[in-house]
Amino acid sequence: MQTLTSSQTLITILMIAAATILTRFLPFWIFPEKRQVPRTVLFLGKALPPAMMGLLIVYCLKSVNFTAAPFAIPEIAALAAIYFLHKWKHNSLLSIGGGTLIYVLILNANLLF
Amino acid sequence: MEASSVAEQSLSSRAKIAVKAAFVHTLPVLMGFSCLGIAYGVLMASKGYSVFWSVLMSMVAFCGSMQYVAITLLTMAFDPIQVFVMTLMVNARHLFYGLSVIPKYRGMGWVRNLLVFFLCDETFSIVCSVEPPENINKKDFYLAISALDYLYWVGATLVGGILGEMMTFTIPGLDFVLTALIFVLFLDKWEQKENRPSALIGVAATVICLLIFGTQSFIIPAMLVILAALLIGGERVCKL
Numbered sequence: 001m002q003t004l005t006s007s008q009t010l011i012t013i014l015m016i017a018a019a020t021i022l023t024r025f026l027p028f029w030i031f032p033e034k035r036q037v038p039r040t041v042l043f044l045g046k047a048l049p050p051a052m053m054g055l056l057i058v059y060c061l062k063s064v065n066f067t068a069a070p071f072a073i074p075e076i077a078a079l080a081a082i083y084f085l086h087k088w089k090h091n092s093l094l095s096i097g098g099g100t101l102i103y104v105l106i107l108n109a110n111l112l113f
Numbered sequence: 114m115e116a117s118s119v120a121e122q123s124l125s126s127r128a129k130i131a132v133k134a135a136f137v138h139t140l141p142v143l144m145g146f147s148c149l150g151i152a153y154g155v156l157m158a159s160k161g162y163s164v165f166w167s168v169l170m171s172m173v174a175f176c177g178s179m180q181y182v183a184i185t186l187l188t189m190a191f192d193p194i195q196v197f198v199m200t201l202m203v204n205a206r207h208l209f210y211g212l213s214v215i216p217k218y219r220g221m222g223w224v225r226n227l228l229v230f231f232l233c234d235e236t237f238s239i240v241c242s243v244e245p246p247e248n249i250n251k252k253d254f255y256l257a258i259s260a261l262d263y264l265y266w267v268g269a270t271l272v273g274g275i276l277g278e279m280m281t282f283t284i285p286g287l288d289f290v291l292t293a294l295i296f297v298l299f300l301d302k303w304e305q306k307e308n309r310p311s312a313l314i315g316v317a318a319t320v321i322c323l324l325i326f327g328t329q330s331f332i333i334p335a336m337l338v339i340l341a342a343l344l345i346g347g348e349r350v351c352k353l
Contacts, residue, residue: 054315
């Protein structure tokens with residue numbers, strides 16, 4: 001539930017906007033014309049995104065409990081479904097929708113027992 | 114007065130032609146953003162944030178996956194610096210997009226600022242893979258694609274926010290859509306073998322930092338470890 005005050009929410013949103021705008025405009029400010037882009041920047045631009053996706057997937061699963069019911073079964077089943085759906089059809093919407101559907105179904109079936 | 118109205122008319126007909134040519138390329142984005150944008154508005158509403166807040170976030174930040182992450186941030190303790198640093202790190206990929214389209218967007222005047230503000234993963238991929246038709250101004254075409262994608266996202270957020278406020282129940286587990294999206298983006302990266310070492314560094318560093326620092330404060334240490342590991346590993350990790 002909402003825990004921040006309105007002004008705290010506004011500041012949080014503006015911080016996210018400012019940081020995002022910075023990431024979008026920075027390359028254009030630093031390299032205005034034909035200035036050479038340093039190798040380290042090009043390298044990070046290429047190496048950082050996959051690492052960030054790795055970080056985010058752990059971040060999303062940070063609260064999953066493997067030692068108590070339902071033993072992360074909904075997460076594991078849904079992620080496995082997404083993996084195979086994505087390998088099979090390579091349609092992002094299908095993979096995301098299918099995985100989420102399986103997760104919601106298992107989670108709510110679990111509530112019945 | 115006469116002259117300016119003539120100029121405006123030609124501008125609006127130019128816009129119409131450009132949007133017509135751009136629309137078909139943005140159709141997959143329309144479908145994707147509809148689902149994810151509506152889900153975003155609904156999720157924000159389920160956390161107690163009205164349609165005003167979700168639409169404001171979509172309009173000023175316009176950063177899909179980070180907006181989902183921000184739902185969690187909005188329900189935790191107020192920490193603007195962490196939010197800022199985390200957004201920088203999550204959206205660091207924009208730096209790469211920017212670097213790649215610098216040559217494409219040169220000489221476009223003030224329109225370039227709009228193009229850069231609208232730059233997102235999907236727009237970037239379209240702009241990089243679709244050539245503008247010959248009878249259409251390159252600038253108009255790119256702007257039409259970018260603006261359409263932006264409007265889809267803001268519009269879908271609006272619909273989701275309104276739906277979310279009307280719904281008196283929430284579906285448990287619906288927010289797994291975020292994990293699913295991230296996992297699909299991860300798989301897309303993983304498919305290219307050259308990305309695997311850095312993807313593994315990202316997962317390993319974050320798991321280790323999660324175990325050491327706990328769920329409340331592992332993000333920034335994990336980001337620093339990732340940055341250090343990538344810079345030390347250099348091109349042995351990821352070839353340019």
